[in-house]
Amino acid sequence: MSNDRLIDLYPKVSAKRVLDAIGGKRKTITLTGQRIDITYQPSNLGQGEVPFFICPVCDKPRREMYLKSCEWLCYKCHDFTYHSQQRTRNSYWYWVRRAEKEARKIDLDFRIKGFNDFMNHRWLFPYKAKYMQQRKYDNIRFWYGIYMFRAGEELYNLMAPARAFIQSVKKEYPNYSKTNRMT
Ligand SMILES: [Zn+2]
Secondary structure, eight states: GGGBBGGGGEEEEEEEHHHHHHOOOOEEETTTTEEEEEEEEEEETTEEEEEEEOOOOTEEESSSSEETTEEEEEETTTTBOOHHHOOSSSSSHHHHHHHHHHHHHOTTOOOOOEEEEHHHHHHHHHOTTTOOOOHHHHHHHHHHHHHHHHHHHHHHHHHHHHHHHHHHHHOTTGGGGGOOOOO
């Protein structure tokens, strides 16, 4: 897989950040000379609206736009890949992204932003939309749970060397964790 598809390599602009900075609603915005439409969708937190860019190629609402070859497009239309998805299935972020993808079937705006969100993932799972069938909702939540569990397992495995290290140091220096600095 060639490396120039890595999403991290390209400048990114977030619709929310830009519009927060400008203040007020906008129908379009200009990013380095390219005009991009803006749309608003109700926030999944039930508070106000969240701005999205409309990608000029696929016409879909997107949280972020990326600059490549002097053109702002969404990650899909640039055909980007995430670093973590290029890695093997035994990576924490790979499974978090898989879980995220499930939740986005319900809420386009869904995102796990970091470790805290991961720890709270059960409570962050989106509410069922009225039109959605209970069975479909339950199925999505089921796989979301499984992927999050696998992410947790990876994290747990990652911690193994750290646990071993701490155990060995504790044996040698039992007072380390209780030692207070006096000077
Ligand atoms: Zn697009």
